[in-house]
Every structure is written in C-alpha cells, then in structure tokens.
Amino acid sequence: MTRNVEALQLFDNFSQKIASLRHLNSPAATLSEAKQAHANSLKAGLSTQTHVAAKILSLYANHQCFAEADLLLYSLPQPDIFSFTTLINASSKYENFRHTLKLFVKMLAHRLFPDNRILPSVIKACAGLSALKLGRQLHGFGLTSGLALDSFVESSLVHMYIKCNALTYARKVFNKMAEPDVVCGSALASGYAKKGDVNSANMVFGEMEKLGIEPNLVSWNGMIAGFNQSGHFFKAVSVFRSMHSDGFRCDGVSVSSVLAAVGDLEDIIIGIQVHGYASKLGLRSDKCVVSSLVDMYGKCGCALETLRVFEEMDQKDVGTCNALIASLSRNGMVDDALKTFKKYRGQGMELNVVSWTSMIACCSQHGKDTEALELFREMQMVGVKPNSITIPCLLPACASIAALAHGKAAHCFSFKRGFADDVFVCSALIDMYSNCGRIQAAKQCFDRMPRRNLVCWNAMIGGYAMHGMVKEAINIFQLMQSSGQKPDFVSFTSLLSACSQRGLVEVGKSYFNSMSGDYKIEARMEHYACMVSLLGRAGKLQEAYSLVNEMPFEPDACVWGALLSSCRVQHNMELGEVAANRLFELEPKNPGNYVLLSNIYAARGKWTEVDKVRDMMKNAGLRKNPGYSWIEVKNKVHMLLAGDKSHPQMMQILEKLNKLSMEMKKAGYLPDTDFVLQDVEEQEKEHILCGHSEKLAVVFGILNTSPGTALTVMKNLRICGDCHTAIKFISSFEKREILVRDTNRFHHFKDGVCSCGELW
DNA sequence: CTAGGGTTAG
Numbered sequence A: 001m002t003r004n005v006e007a008l009q010l011f012d013n014f015s016q017k018i019a020s021l022r023h024l025n026s027p028a029a030t031l032s033e034a035k036q037a038h039a040n041s042l043k044a045g046l047s048t049q050t051h052v053a054a055k056i057l058s059l060y061a062n063h064q065c066f067a068e069a070d071l072l073l074y075s076l077p078q079p080d081i082f083s084f085t086t087l088i089n090a091s092s093k094y095e096n097f098r099h100t101l102k103l104f105v106k107m108l109a110h111r112l113f114p115d116n117r118i119l120p121s122v123i124k125a126c127a128g129l130s131a132l133k134l135g136r137q138l139h140g141f142g143l144t145s146g147l148a149l150d151s152f153v154e155s156s157l158v159h160m161y162i163k164c165n166a167l168t169y170a171r172k173v174f175n176k177m178a179e180p181d182v183v184c185g186s187a188l189a190s191g192y193a194k195k196g197d198v199n200s201a202n203m204v205f206g207e208m209e210k211l212g213i214e215p216n217l218v219s220w221n222g223m224i225a226g227f228n229q230s231g232h233f234f235k236a237v238s239v240f241r242s243m244h245s246d247g248f249r250c251d252g253v254s255v256s257s258v259l260a261a262v263g264d265l266e267d268i269i270i271g272i273q274v275h276g277y278a279s280k281l282g283l284r285s286d287k288c289v290v291s292s293l294v295d296m297y298g299k300c301g302c303a304l305e306t307l308r309v310f311e312e313m314d315q316k317d318v319g320t321c322n323a324l325i326a327s328l329s330r331n332g333m334v335d336d337a338l339k340t341f342k343k344y345r346g347q348g349m350e351l352n353v354v355s356w357t358s359m360i361a362c363c364s365q366h367g368k369d370t371e372a373l374e375l376f377r378e379m380q381m382v383g384v385k386p387n388s389i390t391i392p393c394l395l396p397a398c399a400s401i402a403a404l405a406h407g408k409a410a411h412c413f414s415f416k417r418g419f420a421d422d423v424f425v426c427s428a429l430i431d432m433y434s435n436c437g438r439i440q441a442a443k444q445c446f447d448r449m450p451r452r453n454l455v456c457w458n459a460m461i462g463g464y465a466m467h468g469m470v471k472e473a474i475n476i477f478q479l480m481q482s483s484g485q486k487p488d489f490v491s492f493t494s495l496l497s498a499c500s501q502r503g504l505v506e507v508g509k510s511y512f513n514s515m516s517g518d519y520k521i522e523a524r525m526e527h528y529a530c531m532v533s534l535l536g537r538a539g540k541l542q543e544a545y546s547l548v549n550e551m552p553f554e555p556d557a558c559v560w561g562a563l564l565s566s567c568r569v570q571h572n573m574e575l576g577e578v579a580a581n582r583l584f585e586l587e588p589k590n591p592g593n594y595v596l597l598s599n600i601y602a603a604r605g606k607w608t609e610v611d612k613v614r615d616m617m618k619n620a621g622l623r624k625n626p627g628y629s630w631i632e633v634k635n636k637v638h639m640l641l642a643g644d645k646s647h648p649q650m651m652q653i654l655e656k657l658n659k660l661s662m663e664m665k666k667a668g669y670l671p672d673t674d675f676v677l678q679d680v681e682e683q684e685k686e687h688i689l690c691g692h693s694e695k696l697a698v699v700f701g702i703l704n705t706s707p708g709t710a711l712t713v714m715k716n717l718r719i720c721g722d723c724h725t726a727i728k729f730i731s732s733f734e735k736r737e738i739l740v741r742d743t744n745r746f747h748h749f750k751d752g753v754c755s756c757g758e759l760w
Numbered sequence B: 001c002t003a004g005g006g007t008t009a010g
Helices: A002-020 A031-043 A050-062 A066-075 A081-093 A097-109 A119-128 A132-144 A151-163 A167-175 A182-194 A198-210 A217-229 A233-245 A252-265 A268-280 A287-299 A303-312 A318-330 A334-346 A353-365 A369-381 A390-400 A404-417 A423-435 A439-447 A454-466 A470-482 A489-502 A505-517 A525-537 A541-550 A557-570 A573-586 A591-603 A607-619 A628-642 A650-667 A673-682 A685-689 A693-703 A707-720 A723-735 A743-759
Strands: none
Touching (some): A031 A050, A031 A066, A050 A066, A081 A097, A081 A119, A097 A119, A119 A132, A119 A151, A132 A151, A151 A167, A151 A182, A167 A182, A167 A198, A182 A198, A217 A233, A217 A252, A252 A268, A252 A287, A287 A303, A287 A318, A303 A318, A318 A334, A318 A353, A334 A353, A369 A390, A369 A404, A390 A404, A390 A423, A404 A423, A423 A439, A439 A454, A454 A470, A454 A489, A470 A489, A489 A505, A489 A525, A541 A557, A557 A591, A573 A591, A591 A607
16 A cells, blocks of 8 residues: 555656656747756756757757757766757857857767768858868868768858858869759859859859759849849849749849849839839838838939838838938938937837948948947947948048047957958058058058958058158059059049149159050049149149140039149139139039139239129128138238238238127137237248148138038148147137037047147 | 858948
C-alpha cells in the first residue's frame, strides 16, 4: 500500500515535471514562456539533458536571446552538434554575424565538425563580414573533408564570393556544380548585375536557359535590383519589361526596384505607367513600393504627386516617411520636410538612422547649418547611432560655419565607429578641415586614406585651391594621374581657380587648353568664369572680354560677375559698365552687382554715377535690403582710401557718414563709424585697393549686423587666415551684444574664431 | 534546421 502511494507520488511528480516543460514543444512560445520552461527544467534537474537543452536553445534563438542561450549552452557538459546548429543558424539568420563566427569557433573547440546543415549559415556570416579569407578556408574544408557539398552550401559560397568582390571564384563554384540549380544561377547573375557587369549577368541568365533552368520570380528580381544598384537604370527597366513580356507576374520586390531606377532616369512617363501597373496588382499597401513611388515622383520633380501617394497610404511607415522627407528636401521644401519629421516624431513613430540622416542632410544642404548640428546632437540623445552616411551629411554644415570643434568631434566619432577610412567620410573631412583653415589636417586625412576615389582627389585639390596653394594643388593633380585616376571637370575648376588667385596666367591657360585637348573634357561655365577671372585680375581685361564673347554658349551671371569683379580690381569703368548692365538684366535683385559698379565709380571719383547706381537699386526694389544703407558708407570709405585725405569733398563725406550712422542707429543696426574708420586705416591700403575683397568684407561686415553677412565674413576670414581681425570682429559682436538672441549661432562663430586662433 | 530578390540618407 505504502509502496503504491510512493509510486503514485513519483508518477505525479514526473508528470508535473513534464507538464512544466510543455512550452518546449510549442514553436510559438513567448519569451517569458521560454524562460519559464528553462527555469522549470533547471528545477527539475533536466536542463543539461541534451534534447531538453536543444529545445530551450531553439526557443531562445527564435527570440534572438543569444546571451541567455550562450549561458545555457556553455553550462552543458558536452554540447552536441544540434545545439550548435540551432544557435549558429539563428544568429546568422538574424545577421548576428560576429556571434555566428564566435559560436562556430567554440564548436570546433569541442571537436564537433561542421556539415552541410551548418556551413551555409557560417558562410553567410563570412559574406556579411566580408571575411573572404575565412570563407575560402571553409570552402577548402568542405572540399577536402569528404563532405559532398550540396546546393545550399554552393549557393551560399556564390553569394559570399560576390559579396567579397571575388567574382571569378563565384563563377568557378557555379561551373563546378554537379547539378546547377536556379538559386545558384540567380545568385551569380544578380551578383554580376550588382557589380555592373552587364554582359556576364546576361550570359549567366542565358546559360541557365541552356541548362534547362527556368528563371523564377527571384531570378528576375535579382537582375532588376542588381542593375539598379550598379547604376544601369535603363537596363533595370528593360529587364522589367522582358519579365513582363515573358508572362511573369511581378511582385512588390520587382516594382520597388524598377521604380528606383525610373526615378534616377527621371522618366516620369514610365514612372506613371509602373505606378498604374502596381495599383492594378494591388501593391498599394506594400511599404517598399510606396517608398519608392514617393522617391520616384520626388526625383522627377513632382512634389505634389509625392504627397498624394504618401497621403493615400493608410498605415504610414518609417521608410515611407524617410522617402517623403528626402523627396521634399530634393524639391527645396525644407520647412515641409522639417514639419513632416516633427509630426511623425511627435506621433511616436520610431525614427531610424535614415530618418535622422535625411533630415540632417536636408538642413545642411539648404543652409540650416546650426539646425543640422542640433539634429545630430538630438539623434544621439534619443539613442539612434549615426553611421558612415550620417557623417558626410553633417560635415558640410560644420564646414560652412567653421564649427571646427564639431567637425573634429565627428572625426573622432568616425574613428571610434571604424569608418574614418570610408571614402565619403574622408572626402567630407578633407573639405571640412580646408574650410576651417586647417589645410594640414586635411592633408593628413588625405594621406592616411587606404583607398581614394575621384571625389577624394578633387577634395584635396579643392582644399589647396581654396587656400591659394597652387603648387600643392598641381602636385596632387599629378599624383592623382600617376595613381591611375583620371581627372574630371571638377579637378580642372579647382586648378584654374587656384591659378586665378595666384595670377598664374600662363599655367592656367595651358591647363584650360589641355583640358579639352588632351583630356577631352568640354569646358563648362565655371571654367570660363575662372579663366575670365584669371585674365581679368592679371590686367588682361580685353582678353577676358574676348573670351566671354567667344564662348560656345551664352555666358551666365558667374562669368559676367567674374568680369565685373576684375573690372573693379582694375578700376576699368568702360568694361565694368558692360558687364554690370548684363548682370542687371540677368539678376536684377542681386545687390552685389550694384555695389561692385558703384565701387568702380567711387574709385574713379564719379560721384554722380555712384548716386545713379543707388537710384537703380531703389528702382529694382532693393531698398529694404538691410545692407542697403551701408553701400553708401562703403563707397565713401572706399573713396577715403582711394583718394588722398585732403580731398575737397572730405568734409561733406564725413558729414554724410555721420548722418548715415544716425539713420542706422535709428534702424537698429548699431553702427560705429569711428570704429570702422579706424579699422580701415589700420588695414594695408594697397591690399584693399588690389581687390582683396576678403579684408574689405571684414570691415564692412562689422558694419552690417545681419547674420547672413556675418556668416560670409567669417568664412572669408577663415580663408584669409586673418586671425587678428577675426577676433576683433567677434569681440565687436560681444561688445555690442549683437546676435545675442541667436545664442547658438553666436557660439558657432566663437568656435570659428577659436579655430583661427589655434591655427594662426 | 541550411542557400538567391526590395525602398528611403552621401
């Protein structure tokens, strides 16, 4: 009797234990159920039983709880291949590639050997980490270990080799396959397409047909996506067409890829057709399709259509929002982009790196520099990690307001995150450092780059050009060619502008001629503008004017502006009038043109003409320009400097200056004429008269307190390296409590000055 | 249990 009771109790206990583990067999178990099962198995003393442990591990793996899984795995006295397989496959599936490899090494340490069921995941991890060496080792192991590699392993090998840019190896794997299948063939074909090898991609597709392998939906989609990613947009569209004519019904994947290509082709007609087709197929709720539709319309300049497509979607998704922000930004609708961003942020949408990066890019591309910096700070505060794309979006904002400290911080950040060698990051860093007056730091970035593309070389040439270091610019230009990189029109623009700054007429001319002669690069507007400036500044105004007349296309405001500036330097009234009159037609609302002409008149003592220009400005509706009154001051100051101080009109001028000063005070511009005049006298007279507009700008910048002008002045100061004036400039801000309302901006100015101070 | 295809930021 007692024995029966005992037996019953034992049985009862046992069934309870089994019952407590019931979740193990339910693949849909929640995480807490999995943990419960684990706890129960520990209590029951069953946790180290191989089959129980394997079950729990698989539950953890499905919930991506790799830390918990590891603890359990390592607690097993003798983990088996199934436990490892479960975890390795799961961690690879969820792209936890480093973890995958770690587990794999652990597995080998337990003297467990990999088989066909585990190799694909490990090889996929190699692909994800671009670990070609390890991938090849695994391939070698597979071939020598006596395993008959199956098509799963082979297709993962093809994929891995393509990811690692080893296309010949990928091809070899495919060629040696006993039974080539559709998965491997498609992987290879789309790999070639992704790398831009159109012929090989088509060839593999053809071979598949010969081998009797019917391409499926994934094969077609791989081709479309591949061609889109390698920039063969037209090819992507034509594959989409042949897919259709082959009677294949496309899906959301095909449509989103082809729409991306259509957007880059800016072919709105095809775009509308695909849009209609997608609607007919009922793909309106496919997030990627809607995103690429929004993007496509944005690239085609149809901002309204973009909004319509977006609004039609019932459930807004982050990706779609991102596409909308980019689309609005592309069409110059900065405020709407910001509004969208804020709206969905306020609604609690989980914004990701792309959202933040798009918004930062939008701000820095449209002159909202401090906003870009602020967004960068905020994104980190809310825990979104910037990536290697965020940095090059942010850096132009740092460069534009000389926020060297922020730029340096972004540089350090890139180091920490391991993308300081990225070509995009480096080019932007070179640009930022050059802009902040740190040409040496720019050069250091450039020197330590492991790989360079055209943009990097151009950034460095541009940096030297900006600093007037023509010898160095030419040196880089030559290095670039000996490294096998062909220059483009941007390289020549920088070279020509450097020559123009240094007055190297002959060198500049020879580059201009060899550009079209030797390099077969057609001269663009900016090249002509540089040449006009080069000739004009050197006093060859007639030659410059002939060049303008001989241009193969209609000169734009930049070209005429270069001529007018040269005329101002040379005090050439006649040609100056010609250029100015063209400019008044082309850009009647640009006050700079009027200022330049009146400067020429002032330097020649033609005061009636100066007044006429002033009237023209009034007629052009430029009266309300905040800097307007200062033009008067500017001209008189110029006159003071140009003429001798016993000028008969001197008393009148001073009187007028004082009167203007009063007017400005009334208007709230806080001018200080005495300060200005003193400052001007301290400057080297000939520098100002020889057209060093930068220094002049400094002086006039002190007068004009509008933030816009102040920004320009700061930029010029940095480029001149005139620390002395910079500090004076900034202290005058502080002294006169200018811009105190805009404290952010103010601090960035200070930052700019610090960078000047450190350098000079 | 394991392999091939998607959009949005430079």
